Amino acid sequence: MMTIQQTVDIPASRRLTIEVPREVPLGKAILTFTPADASRRTDGDECPLCAVYKEPNEETLAAFEEGDAMLRGEKPAVWHHSLEDLDEMLGL
Numbered sequence: 001m002m003t004i005q006q007t008v009d010i011p012a013s014r015r016l017t018i019e020v021p022r023e024v025p026l027g028k029a030i031l032t033f034t035p036a037d038a039s040r041r042t043d044g045d046e047c048p049l050c051a052v053y054k055e056p057n058e059e060t061l062a063a064f065e066e067g068d069a070m071l072r073g074e075k076p077a078v079w080h081h082s083l084e085d086l087d088e089m090l091g092l
Contacts, residue, residue, distance in 0.1 A: 002025075
């Protein structure tokens with residue numbers, strides 16, 4: 001997989017024009033935008049996406065790990081075939 005990274009300044013118009021190097025094969029590509037961290041910003045503003053990010057709490061991290069264990073086959077997954085089936089398991 002080929003990865004090309006370039007840091008750009010986003011203008012007020014929010015419009016960018018990109019030139020793709022000839023080495024990049026024709027076809028579909030995925031463009032990913034990641035805000036630079038606030039310490040590297042030159043305008044003094046805090047990144048609005050970074051400002052609202054919250055570290056996951058312990059319960060959320062445990063749920064992530066449980067899901068990962070299911071994906072790895074280390075823990076059996078419980079599949080529900082309907083909302084009624086889920087309600088029954090939860091005792092609702």
